[in-house]
Amino acid sequence: MEEVPHDCPGADSAQAGRGASCQGCPNQRLCASGAGATPDPAIEEIKEKMKTVKHKILVLSGKGGVGKSTFSAHLAHGLAEDENTQVALLDIDICGPSIPKIMGLEGEQYVDENLGVMSVGFLLSSPDDAVIWRGPKKNGMIKQFLRDVDWGEVDYLIVDTPPGTSDEHLSVVQYLTAARIDGAVIITTPQEVSLQDVRKEISFCRKVKLPVIGVVENMSGFICPNCKKESQIFPPTTGGAAAMCQDLKLPLLGRVPLDPHIGKSCDQGQSFLAEAPDSPATVAYRSIIQRIQEFCNLHQSKEENLISS
Amino acid sequence: MEAAAEPGNLAGVQHIILILSGKGGVGKSTVCTELALALRHAGKKVGILDVDLCGPSIPRMLRAQGKAVHQCNGGWVPVFADQEQSISLMSVGFLLEQPDEAVVWRGPKKNALIKQFVSDVAWGQLDYLVVDTPPGTSDEHMAAVEALRPYRPLGALVVTTPQAVSVGDVRRELTFCRKTGLRVMGVVENMSGFTCPHCAECTSVFSRGGGEELARLAGVPFLGSVPLDPALTRSLEEGRDFIQEFPNSPAFPALAAIAQKILDATPAQAS
Numbered sequence: 302m303e304e305v306p307h308d309c310p311g312a313d314s315a316q317a318g319r320g321a322s323c324q325g326c327p328n329q330r331l332c333a334s335g336a337g338a339t340p341d342p343a344i345e346e347i348k349e350k351m352k353t354v355k356h357k358i359l360v361l362s363g364k365g366g367v368g369k370s371t372f373s374a375h376l377a378h379g380l381a382e383d384e385n386t387q388v389a390l391l392d393i394d395i396c397g398p399s400i401p402k403i404m405g406l407e408g409e410q411y412v413d414e415n416l417g418v419m420s421v422g423f424l425l426s427s428p429d430d431a432v433i434w435r436g437p438k439k440n441g442m443i444k445q446f447l448r449d450v451d452w453g454e455v456d457y458l459i460v461d462t463p464p465g466t467s468d469e470h471l472s473v474v475q476y477l478t479a480a481r482i483d484g485a486v487i488i489t490t491p492q493e494v495s496l497q498d499v500r501k502e503i504s505f506c507r508k509v510k511l512p513v514i515g516v517v518e519n520m521s522g523f524i525c526p527n528c529k530k531e532s533q534i535f536p537p538t539t540g541g542a543a544a545m546c547q548d549l550k551l552p553l554l555g556r557v558p559l560d561p562h563i564g565k566s567c568d569q570g571q572s573f574l575a576e577a578p579d580s581p582a583t584v585a586y587r588s589i590i591q592r593i594q595e596f597c598n599l600h601q602s603k604e605e606n607l608i609s610s
Numbered sequence: 611m612e613a614a615a616e617p618g619n620l621a622g623v624q625h626i627i628l629i630l631s632g633k634g635g636v637g638k639s640t641v642c643t644e645l646a647l648a649l650r651h652a653g654k655k656v657g658i659l660d661v662d663l664c665g666p667s668i669p670r671m672l673r674a675q676g677k678a679v680h681q682c683n684g685g686w687v688p689v690f691a692d693q694e695q696s697i698s699l700m701s702v703g704f705l706l707e708q709p710d711e712a713v714v715w716r717g718p719k720k721n722a723l724i725k726q727f728v729s730d731v732a733w734g735q736l737d738y739l740v741v742d743t744p745p746g747t748s749d750e751h752m753a754a755v756e757a758l759r760p761y762r763p764l765g766a767l768v769v770t771t772p773q774a775v776s777v778g779d780v781r782r783e784l785t786f787c788r789k790t791g792l793r794v795m796g797v798v799e800n801m802s803g804f805t806c807p808h809c810a811e812c813t814s815v816f817s818r819g820g821g822e823e824l825a826r827l828a829g830v831p832f833l834g835s836v837p838l839d840p841a842l843t844r845s846l847e848e849g850r851d852f853i854q855e856f857p858n859s860p861a862f863p864a865l866a867a868i869a870q871k872i873l874d875a876t877p878a879q880a881s
Contacts, residue, residue, distance in 0.1 A: 327718035363712075364665060365745040366635010370775070396746035397632055397779040428778060431785035433747045436717025464634040464745055465664035466712045467720070493847045494639075498665040501712035508714065523804065527811035534804055534815070536840055538847040564817045568774040 344479050347447045351480035354389070354455040356597045358514070359473065359485040363502030364495040365464035367488045368519040368557075370399040371567055373461035376486075377404075378572040379590040380457050381416040389455045390418045391446060393473055394463035395432050395439045398422035405570020419450055436468035443472045457597070464498070466505040474509045483597050484512035486554065489545075490520045491537035496545050503549060514596045515554035517589055518542035523559040524581070534559060555589040557582050619685055620728065622735040623657065625876055626763035628754065628792065632783030633776040634745035636769045637800035637836070639667040640846055641868075642742040645767070647853045648869030650696050654737035657688060660701035661724050661754050662744035663713050669703040673849025679704045684732035700731050717749035724750060728757035745779075747786040755790045764876065765793035767833070767868075770824055771801045773817035777824045784828045795833075795875055797825040798868055802835035805860060812837075833871050836864040 317323075318333025326332075351357070360373045370392070377390040392400035401422040404412050411417050421432060421442060434442075452458065463469055474482070485506055489499040499516075506513050518541060523534050537544075546553040560582040566573035574583050620626075629642045639662070646656045660668035669675040672691040679700070680687045688698035702713055702723065733739065741758070744750055766787055770780040780797075787794050799821020805812045815838060825832035839861040845852035856862060 327722045364635060366633065366771075396748050396782070397634070399775050399779065402775055402778050429781045429785050431747045431782040431789065433752065433786055433789065435721075435749050435752065439748065466714045467664055468716050468749075471714065471716065490635075492843055494667050494670065494843075497667070497670060497709070500710040501664070504710055504712040505714055508712065523813075523815065525806040525809060525811060526813060528806060528809035530806070530808040532804075532807055532840070534838055534840055534843070536844055536847070538844060559815055561813055561815050561817075564773045564775075564815065568817055 341444075341475075343444050343448050344476055347444075347476050348479040350448060350452065351458075351477070354452055354458045354480070355601070356456060357458045357460070357477060357480065357482045358593065358597070359460045359462060359482060359511070360488060361462050361470070361485045361502050361506070362464055362488045362495075363466060363498035363500075363505075364489065367490045367495055369464075369488045370394070370403055370461050371563060372486070372488050372517060372519065372557075373459050374400060374403040374567070375572065375574055375586055376590055376593065377416055377418075377457075377459050378574055379586060380459075380594070381413055382574075384415055386415060386456045387454055388416045389452055389458045390416070390461065391450075391458060392418070392420035392422065392461045393443050393446065393469050394461060395421050395434060395442055395469065397463060398425075398432075400461055402570060403567045419446055439468050440472040443469060444476060447473075447476050466501055470505065471509075474511055478509075482511060483600050484514035486514050486593060487516045487551075488519055489516060489542050490535045491518055491533070491541040492535045493539040495535075496539060496542070500545065500549070503551070513551055514593055515552035516542050516546050517554050518556040520559045521556035526561070552592075554592050555585050557585040557589070618729055619732055620739070620758075620761045623733055623739045623761065624737050626739045626741065626758055626761055627795070627872065628741045628743060628758075628763060628766040629769060630743055630751070630766045630783050630787070631745055631769045631780055632747060632786070633770065633779040636771045636776055636780075638745075638769050639671060639742050640842070641767065641769050641798055641800060641836075641865075642740050643668065643671045643846065644842075644852060644865045645869055645872065646697055646738075646740050647851055648865060649738050649740075649872070651853055652869065652873060655696055655735065657698045657700075657733050657736045657739040659727055659731075659739060659741045660699065660703065661727065661750050662742060663702045663715065663720050663723060663750065665744060666701040666703035668699060668701045668742055670849060671846045672697065672699060674699055675703065675709065675849075677704055682732055685730040686732065688731055688733060698733065698736070700727055720749050721753040724753040725757050728754070747783060751786065752790075755792060759791075763792065765795040767795050767798060767872075768830075769798045769800055770821050771816045772799055772814065772820040772835075774820060776816075777820040780824055781827070784824075784830070794828070794830045796831035796871065797821055797828070798833050799835040801838050804838040807840075831871075833868045834864045836861050836868075
């Protein structure tokens with residue numbers, strides 16, 4: 302089976318569409334027409350637009366249902382608790398846009414004065430509307446979100462993504478690279494079936510040279526509300542995120558336990574951090590958010606030192 | 611009058627079922643694997659086609675990871691999960707050189723592979739082909755439905771978890787089914803509550819009620835709720851036969867009932 306980096310000459314190479322390994326590739330005609338040769342003008346336009354956005358963080362997984370949207374929403378809530386911090390949350394999960402529900406929005410785009418949200422969910426007229434789009438159309442929407450939304454002065458832009466390593470992920474990295482992404486936060490649950498996919502996501506990050514801020518292990522243990530004893534609903538049969546992080550030399554930002562109130566808060570569009578400030582899950586979230594802020598600030602001062610030296 | 615399907619590699623497959631969700635992480639691959647095992651226990655020959663190209667979970671769930679795909683005159687030979695060759699599999703997972711290799715493909719290339727999985731795998735004689743899908747309503751789903759349409763699938767089993775955030779996505783998947791003419795055989799609600807092994811208290815970890823509500827809204831049958839059972843998760847992690855090993859698990863009766871409903875809903879005479 303052809304592996305894209307080995308045999309594919311690259312969409313922007315002189316051999317694009319013409320190489321021996323291009324035979325049979327569905328993109329052959331497109332590449333041969335030279336369409337891949339010129340960089341998309343939108344990339345520069347987006348770079349300009351992003352000048353007023355200080356930090357850009359992608360929330361990725363690879364695996365579905367591990368809590369990317371839940372985490373993105375609460376990262377946004379946590380950062381926005383400081384009213385002097387401007388936060389924007391962009392949901393590029395075009396087929397399954399969960400962010401509006403989790404943020405308690407049904408059309409308005411501002412949760413608070415300093416917390417704005419954008420999602421394809423706002424553009425759908427009914428909760429039953431399905432966005433049955435192929436890759437190129439999804440890419441177009443993402444380009445529009447990045448280029449045509451007036452983001453204004455933003456301290457943190459958080460981008461929530463769908464599971465996988467496909468069009469949406471390639472596009473958001475492609476369109477934002479010139480504007481510099483601080484890094485990606487990778488979400489997983491403890492069991493191997495998740496880690497298996499997450500390792501692929503980490504490979505993806507390495508391939509596209511996207512820095513990884515760290516990994517969050519979600520649904521890490523459950524405390525029974527009745528007897529207070531802990532159980533592992535999703536057993537870390539291969540050592541959980543800790544073992545994976547050690548293997549891949551990545552920071553484990555934290556572990557968030559399963560608290561049934563999280564699901565409820567998301568269903569009701571409330572901030573779990575505000576609803577359950579004493580939950581061990583809230584404590585875990587806050588510590589993770591702090592580490593992310595530290596990473597971003599460190600990044601920023603390194604850049605500033607480079608520029609001034 | 612519909613043109614008859616060209617005889618091809620699916621000519622010997624009696625019934626095709628797609629497992630869909632819309633939402634990620636609700637247990638599509640789990641339900642797919644458990645349904646295949648249950649149908650096998652009922653004496654059926656089953657194939658599993660895994661069209662989740664970015665996150666292929668099926669090989670590991672049946673302890674088949676690392677096996678190679680061979681060629682024969684009819685095309686690719688599916689990988690067998692067992693000695694008796696009662697469960698055959700096809701997944702991009704078998705085609706990767708390294709297990710952690712990421713399949714970073716855009717839509718058109720994914721579509722091409724899925725078409726190949728349908729037309730170029732020598733499935734042979736099967737009672738059921740169960741198709742596992744990734745979350746969403748995009749390239750993979752359209753490619754699978756289009757490629758399988760000539761073979762008239764029995765329908766789709768739609769999986770959700772109880773909370774509103776899942777139901778919100780799964781409603782859209784039901785619209786996808788309607789728009790593409792795919793019959794919905796029913797809704798399965800997974801991760802319906804967790805019984806604490808220490809004190810037996812049952813907690814609704816992921817809220818409650820969503821599955822039945824969804825089935826009611828969409829006017830489709832509710833096939834059942836499957837509770838959370840770490841023994842089930844562990845079986846899947848280790849590629850073991852949960853149905854054989856854990857008949858006393860709280861998840862077992864629900865899974866067995868779902869399989870029985872599928873068997874009951876299958877027309878007796880295949881064309």
